[in-house]
Amino acid sequence: MLYKIKIGDEKFEVEVGEVKEGLAGVTVNGEAYTVEVENYNSIFAPAAISLSTAATLLQASGSSSIVAPIPGIILDVPVQVGEKVEAGQTVVILEAMKMENNLVSSIDGIVREIRVQKGAHVKTGDLILIID
Template identity: 40%
Template sequence: MKYIVTVNGKKFEVEVERVENGNGSKQANETSKKVSAEEIGKAVAGGIKISAPMPGKILAVNVQEGQKVKKGDVLFILEAMKMENEIMSPEDGTVEKVVVSKGAQVASGDILAILK
C-alpha cells in the first residue's frame, strides 16, 4: 500500500508492506533451545553468569558445554542496532551451560552461558 506522509511541510510517498505475523516482528527460531528455570538455577549457583549487555539477536555461538575458555575468548556474537557485538569470557574457565542458540532473541540481562 502506498501513502503520502507530510513531515515538516514536505510530502513523501511511502510504501508499507505487511509482514509475516502482522506486528512487525519475526517468529522465534524453532531450533532455539528451551531451558528450564530449574536448570539455570542449578548452573548459576556455582558459576559465573555470562549475560547479554543489551537486547538483540544471537548471530553466533562459539562455545559448547564442557569447552575450556580463556579470558577474552569470544563466546557469542550479538547483533544489536545493526552492529555486531562480541561477548567475551571475563576469565579462564569451563563452559558449564550454554543457554541460548544461534538466532535467539535476547533481552538485556538474559543469561547466555554459565562458566565454572
C-alpha cells in the same frame, strides 16, 4: 545508562544495562562484560548510579555468567558445553542495532551451560552462558 568516566588519565565510555538477579551487562569502550552487583539485595536504582559505582563495576567483571548487555539476536555461540575457554575469548556474538558485539569470557574456565541458540532473541540481562 551511558556514562563517560575518567580513572587516572584514562577515559572510559561505560554503558550499564539492566540489573537482573545480581548481574548486569556492562559495555566499556565497546567491549561487553558481565558484572556482579554487590549489595544486590539492597535497593538499586540505575538512574542514581554514581561515577564511583561505575568505576567499581569496571573492576567487578569476574563473574562466571554471561548476560546480554543489550537486547539483540544471537548470531553465533562459538563455544560448546565442556569446552575450555580463556579470559578475553569470544563466547557469544550478539547483533544489536545492526552491529556485531563480541561477548567475552571474563575468566579462564569451562563452559558449563549454554542457554541460547543461534537466532534467539535476547533482552538486556538475559542469562546466555555460564562458565565455571
